[in-house]
Amino acid sequence: LYPSCLKFINRVLKKTMFTRNGALVLLLVAVLFRLGSCERLRDRSYYKLPQAAFSACVRRFNGTHQAGCSSSLGGNVGRLIFADTAAELDGLSRDDTADAVLAVPAELFALQAAKLHGLPGGLQGLLVLYSESERDFTFDFAAKTGVNISEDSACPNDRLSAYRGSRGGSCSGPQASPAWNAAGTSAALLDWSFPVALVTKSEQIFTLKNCTQRESSLRHCAIELRTPMHGAASSVTCLRRPQYTSLISALTSISQLMHFCGPMGDLSLVWTASSTAMPTNTVRAPASVMLILARLDSFSMFASNSPASGTLTPAIAVLLAVANALASSSNGTTGRDVAIVFVNGDSWDYIGSQRLVHDLHGNQLLGESGQPARINASHVHSIIELGELSNLESMDQLAAYTDPSVYRVVNSTVDSHVKSLGLKSDALISDRKLPPASTQTFLRPPGSKESAPLQPVPALLLTDHKRDQGFRNRNYNSFADLRPTPSGVVQTLATLADRIATLASQFLTNSSAAKVDDNLLKAYVDCLQGDATCQHAISGANVTKSWLDKVYAATNSINGLIGAYVYEYQSRFLPNQGGNHLRYLTYLLLSNATGDIVPGVTKRSDCLALNTANDTVSAGLPVFYDLTSVSGASNNVSGVCLRLSLTALPAVSPIDSSDYNAWSGSGDFSTWTESQWETPTVRLFMRPTRSWGAAHLLFGVAVLLLSLQFVLGAKHGLEANFPVSVAP
Structure with a gap:
């Protein structure tokens, strides 16, 4: 052995x-x-793929069904076979896929996801090959392969859109545009009957292909996928299962209940421009707060490979630059405020925006000790949301969507915003339903009847796709959403950011004092895309490449690419650790964009002492921000102590985890949960063919029979030569 x-x-x-x-x-x-x-x-018989070389598909649930993948508890094993083209895939018979693990290139998966999902013949697993040479910001998957891939549906989040029910949804019925996400395959929303893994390292892809070349008539290359998920069926079933394990706990020595799944969620980030002038106990005036939103999350069926440079990076960079411009200008005392909101979890039926709206209507948004003054629904003046902007090469391409029924009521405010942004009249699209966006949740708050009119809140969605055009990002919500932001687009983003900052400044102080730093915006774009020039986005600090390396290591970046996946919500999440990695990096950048340096405080221990009274980091209190070490720094390390006015808020469904009827999906809130899972493994080995294995078995049986015959013969001879006498 x-x-x-x-x-x-x-x-x-x-x-x-x-x-x-x-x-x-x-x-x-x-x-x-x-x-x-x-x-x-x-152990020597197996080649185990490194954890960094692959990402496993995980299991998720909503109120009615399950989505994603899982292996059996012991793992799925099959012969490794390849299909590099559609013709080869069509040529596979039931016998070929029986007891096999199929490996396909990413382009074929993008084109044939539905067919791969329905392959007959007992397929044991699927490997999607997507090497690091294709996972780089210089590589635009859709442009260079001619293949579009989106793992989301053609009409994202339609089940809980503002137009659900009698209004027909976002993509059908009166005033609807065609499918917004034409490249949608729903691959991440399907229930796969076998495990799927994304292999992302060229060395391991070569090893897989080389293994099949060593096959012979006596042995073939086999692979084991072990990615067991603990949850099953639906959110209701999964959340209820611990009740049954409590009986087992009562009858055995097991004292801890098993945990199978939990609600998906993370943290949303909120910064208010007038936090100093409007402390916690301030009572806000009606229609005194302008909300400016951007999304923080994306997804893929492969949780650890969920970048979103095309979907999210431009909007986040613009909003960071606007926040910095407002923080650098005078806040004033007009009684008005601007809230910069980074919404998290909205890829999963608007988890984050639902929670924000729930708290708005419950008079629970902000207002806790150390936070800015409370905001409720009556305080909202207007909403501006930044959608997809990765293809915005000029301001003439910018589209401003607003709901038709709402526009008829609040057209004066909407028209004023459009004019302040310097948009042409044809940029305003007020005769079409809104595309999938967080703004939809604000227009139709939870609990409202389907037939009730939408809330008359002036709301604009700014995007790079015009009327009836659909998403221009053809890799929306997928593992291939790595589109680089061209320099021409960055220049347009700077113009847009400056106009939004001017609009916000005029609302805030009746002046246009806020000006965006174009170089800083470019630095934000580079930073969010993993470029080392991220150091220029941190003002007033000597940020080294080693510090950036630690940032990207802490955010689980993939070749410097930051993941934007929302995992199971944990109440212990802090804004500077855990969960959505893009949120972590955005928090660091927003802290530096808006925080005030505490004079004379340079040690970690002294800065942390300022938190003693309330003992919290996430409530917008003075917190230590160390620019020389991301985590694990000693209390004596020198750095910068920032007094922050930004707040991290839970972005998780308001449904009580014990209210199983509400988790059935019949209500107004997201019911997405995520399964618990063990560390996935992928192992490669050589396995005897069936004929050779049968020959081994027959040989073993023959040896056993000969051995028995020898033993019985020896026993008979001993008894003949040495008879046993029986005492009388």
């Missing part, structure tokens, strides 16, 4: 053959100790 130790054992035995008993015992103990570090033959 330990072939790597045979030479060592042989050497020891030669030395101990003629030694005294005491020395022999000591050396035998040494042999046993050495055996503990030896490699087992079983």
Whole structure:
């Protein structure tokens, strides 16, 4: 069982053959100790793919069904086969896929996701090959392969859109545009009957292909996918299961309930421009707060490979630049405020915006100790949301969507905003339903009847896709959403950011003092896309590349690409750690964009002491922000202490986890949950063919029969030669 130790054992035995008993015992103990570090033959038979080389598809649930993938508890094993083209895939028979694991290139998966999902014949697993040469900001997957891939549906989040029910949804019925996400395959929303993994390293892809070239008539290349998920069926079933395990706990010595799944969610970030002038106990005036929104999350069926440079990066960069411009100008005392909101979780039926609206209408948004003054629904003056902007090469391409029924009531405010933004009249689209966006949730708050009119809140959605055009990002919500932001687009983003900052400044102080730093905006874009020039986005600090490396390491970046996936919500989440990695980086940038340096405080311990009274980091209190070490810094390290006015708020469904009827999906809130899972593994090995395995079995049976015959014959001979006498 330990072939790597045979030479060592042989050497020891030669030395101990003629030694005294005491020395022999000591050396035998040494042999046993050495055996503990030896490699087992079983382990030598497998090649285990490194964790960094692949990402497994995980299981998720909503109120009615399950989506995603899972292996059996012991793992799925099958012969490794390849299909590089559609013709090869069409040529696979049921016998070919039976007891097999199929490997396909990412382009074929994008084109044939539905067919791969329905492959017959007992397929044991699927590998999607997507090497790092294709996962780079210089590589535009859709442009260079001619293939579009979106793992979301053609009409994202339609189940809980503002137009659900009698209004026909966002993509159908009167005043609807065609499918917004034409490249949508719904791959991440399907229930796959076998495990799926994305292999992302060229070395491991070469190893997989080389393995099949070593096959012979006696053995073939096999692979084991072990990605078991603990949850099953639906959110209701999964959340209810711990009740049944409580009976087992009562009858056994197991004291801890099993955990199968939990609500998906993270943290949303809110910064208010007038936080100093409007402390916690301030009572806001009606229609005194302008909300400016951008999304923070994306998804893929492969949780750890969910970048969103095309979908999210431009909007986040613009909003960061606007926040910095407003923070750098005078706040004034007009009684008005601007709230910069980064909404998290909205890829999953608007988790984050639903929670914000729920708190708005419940008079629970902000207002806690150390936070800015409370905001409720009556305080909202207007909403501006930044949607997809990755293809905005000129301001003439910008589209401003507003709901037709709402526009008829509040057209004067909407028209004023459009004029302040310097848009042409044809840029305003007021005769079409809104595209999928967080703004929809604000127009139709939870609890309102389907037939009730939408809330008359002046709301604009700014995007780069015109009337009836659909999303221009053809890799929306997918593992391939890595589109670089061209320099021409960055220049347009700077213009847009400056106009939004001017509009917000005029609303806030009746002046246009806020000006956007164009270089800073470019730095934000570079930083969010993993470029080392991220250091220029951190003002007033000597940020080194080693610090940036730690940032990207802490955010689980992939070749410097920041993931934007929302995992199961944890109440212990802090804004500077855990959960959505893009939110983590955005928090760091927003802290530097809006925070005030505390004079004379340079040590971590002194800065943390300022939090003692309320003992919280997420409530917008003075917090230590260390520019030389992201995590694990000692209390004596020197850095910058920032007094922050930004707040991290829970972005999780308001439904009580024990209210199973509400989790059935019949209500107004997102019911997405995520399964617990163990560390996934992918192992490669050579397996005998069935004929060769049968031959081994028959040989073993023959040896067993011969051995039995020999033993029985020897026993008979002994009894004949040495009869056993029985005492009288």
